[in-house]
Amino acid sequence: MGEAIVITSGKGGVGKTTSTANLGTALALQGKKVCLIDTDIGLRNLDVILGLENRIIYDLIDVLEGRCKIHQALVKDKRFEDRLFLLPAAQTADKNDVNPEQMKELVDSMKEDYDFILIDCPAGIEQGYKNAVAGADRAIVVTTPEISAVRDADRIIGLLELEENLDAPKLIINRIRPHLMEAGDALDVNEITTHLSIDLLGIVPDDERVISSSNRGEPVVMDPSNPAALGYRNIARRLLGESVPLMTMDKPKAGMFGKLKSIFTSK
Amino acid sequence: MKAQVTGFLKNIVNIKGTNKGLLIQLNDMTSYTEMLDELKKKVSDPALEGDAEVQIQLANRHYSQEQLDEIKKAIQDNSKLKVIGTKCDVVTVEECNRMISERQSETYVGIVRSGQVVRAKGDLVVIGDVNPNGRIEAGGNVYVLGRLKGIAHAGASGNREAVIAASWLEATHLMIADEIETMTDELDSLLEQPEMECAYLHTSGKIIIDRLQELRFLRPQISTFKGGS
Numbered sequence: 179m180g181e182a183i184v185i186t187s188g189k190g191g192v193g194k195t196t197s198t199a200n201l202g203t204a205l206a207l208q209g210k211k212v213c214l215i216d217t218d219i220g221l222r223n224l225d226v227i228l229g230l231e232n233r234i235i236y237d238l239i240d241v242l243e244g245r246c247k248i249h250q251a252l253v254k255d256k257r258f259e260d261r262l263f264l265l266p267a268a269q270t271a272d273k274n275d276v277n278p279e280q281m282k283e284l285v286d287s288m289k290e291d292y293d294f295i296l297i298d299c300p301a302g303i304e305q306g307y308k309n310a311v312a313g314a315d316r317a318i319v320v321t322t323p324e325i326s327a328v329r330d331a332d333r334i335i336g337l338l339e340l341e342e343n344l345d346a347p348k349l350i351i352n353r354i355r356p357h358l359m360e361a362g363d364a365l366d367v368n369e370i371t372t373h374l375s376i377d378l379l380g381i382v383p384d385d386e387r388v389i390s391s392s393n394r395g396e397p398v399v400m401d402p403s404n405p406a407a408l409g410y411r412n413i414a415r416r417l418l419g420e421s422v423p424l425m426t427m428d429k430p431k432a433g434m435f436g437k438l439k440s441i442f443t444s445k
Numbered sequence: 446m447k448a449q450v451t452g453f454l455k456n457i458v459n460i461k462g463t464n465k466g467l468l469i470q471l472n473d474m475t476s477y478t479e480m481l482d483e484l485k486k487k488v489s490d491p492a493l494e495g496d497a498e499v500q501i502q503l504a505n506r507h508y509s510q511e512q513l514d515e516i517k518k519a520i521q522d523n524s525k526l527k528v529i530g531t532k533c534d535v536v537t538v539e540e541c542n543r544m545i546s547e548r549q550s551e552t553y554v555g556i557v558r559s560g561q562v563v564r565a566k567g568d569l570v571v572i573g574d575v576n577p578n579g580r581i582e583a584g585g586n587v588y589v590l591g592r593l594k595g596i597a598h599a600g601a602s603g604n605r606e607a608v609i610a611a612s613w614l615e616a617t618h619l620m621i622a623d624e625i626e627t628m629t630d631e632l633d634s635l636l637e638q639p640e641m642e643c644a645y646l647h648t649s650g651k652i653i654i655d656r657l658q659e660l661r662f663l664r665p666q667i668s669t670f671k672g673g674s
Contacts, residue, residue: 373574
């Protein structure tokens with residue numbers, strides 16, 4: 179029996195879909211069987227980030243309205259044999275065409291076949307959010323070190339805490355820029371976690387290659403040398419119950435001269 | 446007590462002079478209409494000259510608001526007397542329950558997050574933070590053991606004596622009774638020393654922030670503690 183995890187944020191553009199794609203891929207890399215559900219009906223793009231856009235035949239609405247069976251709508255990611263699947267959102271319907279009861283029934287029926295079901299939630303706190311949360315057992319809140327994103331995260335955490343069948347939500351801080359945090363120009367990790375007072379699941383540094391790899395349809399997590407990939411891989415390991423220390427943000431590396439200088443100045 | 450009052454009041458309506466003006470005592474054992482007629486007669490006595498201020502003592506009878514208005518009208522229409530107050534020895538169960546709930550203190554343990562509202566009829570104690578856009582409202586005083594970073598409203602049903610106290614007072618809006626203070630200007634100075642502060646309504650009608658320790662001088666009546674040594 180797998181678990182269903184909803185990935186949400188309140189605010190748009192903080193990296194819900196990117197995080198869903200990368201965490202799903204990271205879990206598949208760890209040998210888990212994963213299904214990603216895109217609930218952003220009308221504005222789907224999880225399929226694009228995974229590079230599966232061209233292979234969609236049926237979608238979520240087709241399944242819910244009985245026009246096809248679940249297995250017909252699922253798009254298999256061939257890079258991972260039988261471990262990563264996507265249930266795409268419909269593009270021609272809207273969020274009000276689905277209700278939370280239908281979503282819960284669907285997710286519950288899929289739990290037996292997968293280790294993890296990751297539900298990509300749309301921005302906002304309306305119908306789309308309610309649909310996404312309905313079938314979940316756990317919630318992950320994605321935020322960035324910006325006050326507006328943290329405010330919305332706070333709002334969404336308040337709503338998630340009211341859901342009786344959800345465990346306490348966990349936090350991902352995405353798009354961290356170490357030099358801004360050090361200069362005090364962005365909220366730091368500690369400030370955000372104490373403000374929101376929920377457990378931190380992990381941090382993901384900002385990296386340009388996240389964008390370029392999303393554009394290629396290859397989640398960045400597949401490149402093990404990338405710092406953002408490391409962030410996502412660590413989060414996936416924590417989801418699997420491992421205790422992984424929080425990654426340290428690499429400062430600009432000191433050159434040979436700097437290293438020598440630090441040897442002489444330190445006592 | 447009752448026997449004493451009625452025994453004392455042989456007349457249906459008694460008018461007495463005190464150092465604060467006149468006192469009209471109404472008998473609580475006769476019928477209302479009889480009392481009202483007698484009152485009209487007594488106050489229209491030409492011996493009662495001048496425009497003195499009067500207090501009405503209602504003793505152990507409950508009067509509705511309409512009846513009270515009628516009594517006041519009876520006095521003011523038939524004389525130059527001016528009613529400045531009434532004193533009643535009884536309250537309805539309803540009023541009593543309201544007074545009890547307003548004096549009670551409710552405790553909320555947890556974080557009041559953005560978009561959430563916590564309300565109490567009496568005092569409100571929040572153990573935890575009030576995050577920006579979170580709102581706490583109380584008929585009485587508001588106490589926050591944590592960071593107050595949102596909106597707090599004390600004395601929401603009109604009590605201008607109510608206060609807001611917090612371990613860290615970093616609110617965006619403070620409201621007491623019907624006064625509001627947006628904390629834009631204060632915030633800079635508060636950020637240096639936001640710890641252990643309280644907000645109260647100054648007689649000028651402005652919300653003032655002071656050290657928590659000053660509360661015992663500003664609002665001594667908040668203390669309900671009796672005894673001690």
